[in-house]
Amino acid sequence: FSLESDLRIAVANKDFVLYYQPKVNIQNGSVDSVEALIRWMHPERGVVSPGDFIPLAEETGLIIKLGEIALELACQQAKAWQDEGHPLRVAVNVSAMQFHQEDFVEQVLDKLRQTGLPPKLLELEITESVVMGDVERVKDTMTHLSQLGISISIDDFGTGYSSLQYLNLFPIQTLKIDRSFVQSIESRTSQAPIVSTIIAMAQTLGLEVIAEGVETEEQVDFLWKHGCNLVQGFIYFRPMPAEQVISKIIALP
Ligand code: G
Ligand code: G
Ligand code: MN
Ligand code: NA
Numbered sequence: 001f002s003l004e005s006d007l008r009i010a011v012a013n014k015d016f017v018l019y020y021q022p023k024v025n026i027q028n029g030s031v032d033s034v035e036a037l038i039r040w041m042h043p044e045r046g047v048v049s050p051g052d053f054i055p056l057a058e059e060t061g062l063i064i065k066l067g068e069i070a071l072e073l074a075c076q077q078a079k080a081w082q083d084e085g086h087p088l089r090v091a092v093n094v095s096a097m098q099f100h101q102e103d104f105v106e107q108v109l110d111k112l113r114q115t116g117l118p119p120k121l122l123e124l125e126i127t128e129s130v131v132m133g134d135v136e137r138v139k140d141t142m143t144h145l146s147q148l149g150i151s152i153s154i155d156d157f158g159t160g161y162s163s164l165q166y167l168n169l170f171p172i173q174t175l176k177i178d179r180s181f182v183q184s185i186e187s188r189t190s191q192a193p194i195v196s197t198i199i200a201m202a203q204t205l206g207l208e209v210i211a212e213g214v215e216t217e218e219q220v221d222f223l224w225k226h227g228c229n230l231v232q233g234f235i236y237f238r239p240m241p242a243e244q245v246i247s248k249i250i251a252l253p
Contacts, residue, residue: 019239023232033089036074067098075115091123119149128160146171179213
């Protein structure tokens with residue numbers, strides 16, 4: 001069997017789970033929110049990472065159904081945490097293809113209604129590639145989502161080819177600095193000035209900024225020094241199954 005036919009079956013059976021990676025506020029040591037990261041529970045291969053099937057899902061269009069599954073699982077989980085007395089905003093990755101669907105806002109609303117999750121507890125992470133479509137339509141979609149109370153962040157910021165104009169045109173809350181920039185903070189051929197420039201730009205535009213892929217104290221120090229208070233990365237937490245999230249967050253030193 002090919003990976004593609006396996007993936008088709010998996011999508012039909014919903015053989016996926018979400019792992020969650022906390023985003024930490026280094027100013028007060030609290031967890032700001034969590035990012036939902038999909039995992040394929042393959043009967044023979046075990047847990048398959050998105051890097052190994054998201055590209056295939058995009059080529060085959062299966063990403064749309066997959067995105068719906070992720071959105072549904074994330075809303076269910078966030079609602080369950082809220083019901084347990086732990087309201088935690090969950091960020092879901094949305095592919096360009098999913099975002100550009102005619103009824104994307106309706107899809108999101110459906111999941112919120114079905115689960116009873118308040119829109120405030122949902123964040124959507126989109127990449128710059130989304131923004132490169134029809135500017136007016138993208139703006140309408142984002143405005144609609146934003147008016148519902150859903151927050152929108154730009155994932156992998158700095159790696160796309162889109163114009164910076166959209167930062168002022170669209171209702172975006174947060175820039176997520178791509179980990180390729182963050183991870184070269186130490187190196188002497190450094191991209192560190194890119195990181196500090198993105199932070200400064202976010203601050204000037206009144207946007208939140210978070211660094212992803214943070215692995216070392218040196219990176220944290222640099223980010224802290226430049227005023228980036230939100231950090232996501234292995235230094236604090238790896239993506240983990242839902243069952244571990246609340247106890248790990250509470251145990252945060
Ligand atoms: O968890 P991991 O580091 O392996 O994720 C790899 C990539 O897969 C990341 O770029 C992440 O944005 C993407 N990804 C993870 N979960 C989802 C999802 O539910 N939908 C989409 N479209 N991408 C996802
Ligand atoms: O959506 P995005 O492309 O940002 O997905 C985040 C991906 O980055 C996930 O696959 C997650 O497992 C991975 N990741 C999260 N923290 C770290 C980190 O500190 N280092 C590295 N190398 N990868 C990370
Ligand atoms: Mn992401
Ligand atoms: Na990213």
